[in-house]
Amino acid sequence: MAEIMPHWLTKQADLAPEETAIELEDGTVYTFRELKEASQSFARKLKQLGVQKESNIGISSANHVDMVVAIHAVSYIGAVAVLLNTRLTRSELNFQLNDAGVSLVIGQTEFDPVDTYFRTFHDVWNSPESSADLKNEIDLADPFTIIYTSGTTGFPKGVIHTYGNHWWSAAGSMLNLGLKKTDKWLAALPLFHVSGLSILLRSVIYGIPVYLLEAYQKQAVHDAIMERDVTIASVVTVMLRDLVGCLGEMHYPATFRCMLLGGGPAPKTLLEQAKSRQIPVFQSYGLTETASQIVTLSPSNALEKLGSSGKPLFPAQLKIDKKEDGIGEIFVKGPMVTNAYYNNAEATEKSFSEGWLATGDLGYADAEGFLYVADRRKDLIISGGENIYPTEIEGVLSAMEAVDEAGVVGKDDEKWGQIPIAFVAVNDPSITRETILEFAAQHLAGYKLPKEIYFIDKLPRNASNKLMRSKLLNEYGK
């Protein structure tokens, strides 16, 4: 049964036309009415440029109000926004654009040439408007966004988020955190990640402002919390560490009520530092597939369950496929969880069973049902909040003629949490680290490039010839 509701932005502009939707660092403010009018205008221009219902439209941009407008504009047409990580290389991008059948990419600045039609936001603004009708209702079952995520094997997969997935994510967060009309949510995370995107959507659903930072700068985040009435901020571990440093002996205002921490496990020492500075850290666990947080530590338990990611949000369920030591694979279920990967029935079928998503992550639940994530997806490296899959890097390195085999693991790092390091067995003794990195840089975003490269004779493998990454790190890494 279709659940139909008014278009979120139109509705919020009806309910609270003069309330702030977006606030920028320089003080510029966009009301819900202004954001609606801009987004509808942009949508009519996109229509004039040929964008149609159900088209997949690439958006490549750093955080910028035009990106917010573009996302809402795409939804006014009933098209789907494919959100592109701006740090990807040309070949990584090409894969996603081809896979999603993207016909047009729009973005903030000139795009590296790809085999796709491209328009800057500026180009779009300078186009004439179509007079065609825009959508004024949303069917929660319709797709809204696609965001690519790498997996433990194979190519990145396009996670389809329906309007319903985003709605239920916002509803689940609201039931956990409560909602005050004075709330203001800081978005310093990239909007092309679901952690950033979801802040935008909560804003139009809740009717609260987003304080949008165009790039992450620790001082800007610190100042926003101290001086700009931000009440909730979404951060990853590396940001929390920075902020603890900025805070020193000061305290955040009492109105700052939630530092929502995602993007991988946080060291206990950091959590304790945050606790001692009375920072209201809410650890959470989520995946692109779950449309942001799906397990969050609620206010009442934040202190006594340090290190836990909490309990599944109200509409969500959690189970652990237990191994002998209590730790097992984490499965999640709920209406915020994606129904499918784009155009990838095999991956979809492999990941889902009776509504449960196999996350690939390991963890356990304590007697009261609090989740402790033991390890993110097998071998996943999380560096500064970005997910890095060793297989992807290994695939690139092994593609060099001189490289026989390559193994990549995450090494603990004070600043980034982890960094990827590589072990390679080569057949040409003249090859250098620089040559390897030069080749890799053509195919991999900077944050995925191995920060250290070790030459070894042979990779450690088990009896079934499977690479033993744990051994690699223990025996060769330091």
Add this chain to the structure above:
Amino acid sequence: MAEIMPHWLTKQADLAPEETAIELEDGTVYTFRELKEASQSFARKLKQLGVQKESNIGISSANHVDMVVAIHAVSYIGAVAVLLNTRLTRSELNFQLNDAGVSLVIGQTEFDPVDTYFRTFHDVWNSPESSADLKNEIDLADPFTIIYTSGTTGFPKGVIHTYGNHWWSAAGSMLNLGLKKTDKWLAALPLFHVSGLSILLRSVIYGIPVYLLEAYQKQAVHDAIMERDVTIASVVTVMLRDLVGCLGEMHYPATFRCMLLGGGPAPKTLLEQAKSRQIPVFQSYGLTETASQIVTLSPSNALEKLGSSGKPLFPAQLKIDKKEDGIGEIFVKGPMVTNAYYNNAEATEKSFSEGWLATGDLGYADAEGFLYVADRRKDLIISGGENIYPTEIEGVLSAMEAVDEAGVVGKDDEKWGQIPIAFVAVNDPSITRETILEFAAQHLAGYKLPKEIYFIDKLPRNASNKLMRSKLLNEYGK
């Protein structure tokens, strides 16, 4: 696409086992864990008594914790709760029980004999438990409750509320009012009305306590707001008038943040009195069909739009089928609106068109989209928050041999808002008001009995022989 989520009460008992679910006037408290355990036990007993998935189970009770338990128990079985107004007569009840195919009625006290199997709550508690499994998930498309509502014509109709209707109602209210973990919602309205029932369901969805009054007593409501940390109260006009009286020159605590006013139009003088006493009145508009409020005046507009019912809640839409003077029939749409009347395709078809429900009520929207309800459903009489349909009373009176025809209208009343009064043309001059009332009392709940009866020769009718009720009141009533 089915939306599956955990059973609400089980989930809330997982998230906040020791938080208060229900608080009674005598100080007794039930936690979410206790309420879950009681409801699951009650469900197993009902199962042992033969209640099955999809059975329609009548519940006849004044507000009582056992009624709350019974409602949740029915949902643990996947059965449907038919909530019976305790003020109905035997014949009114029989109609609803037959119409809904109710096989078992459970209730607080011995039930007037009807052709249905009956068990008191006490009987159920004394039964053994079945060991059968209970539901641990909810499909939002499944029916949860049926509540009968009279219409402008014909017999009462059973409004089916799915879990989704109740969910969306709760979500819409939360988006309007916000949600604080310190909220406590006063339920003094009967739980057999959707206005009372919806408080219970918000409690398990939001994780906040209900302060449950077993019967409406103005002093008890006053005291609850003054002394028991109630933050939100649902009231009807007659209650608001009482409370303004109780308050006198005092003020409610600052933590009391919402007096949600439903159940028909409120006189402007009363709203002004409430305003001058700083009572945070939120006028609202809703029907049984909309699973409680669907249009509500939000905090920011409460004062400047006195007399308006506000704007449709976030998931809802409103349109007015305009007549020349701007006033027209009110249509509403949204996922909280029922999809169907029970077993009544004709009424369903007549009331719905492309997702829009024709309410039968009249109103207009101002330039900013605020709804002003001009008249509740044509000829509807609202007396102390109870809906009374003239046709129903006229049908009963006309059934007397001595009565040729009868017309019923609502007369303004200081205390109740309106009271029903009747005009009858009789063929037996010896018949008295007492005889008529005695007959009517066998068929009509007390609040529906005409408070005044006038004998007239002939009812005023228009050219198509339609009763002109407005003329009746103007010419004959005083």
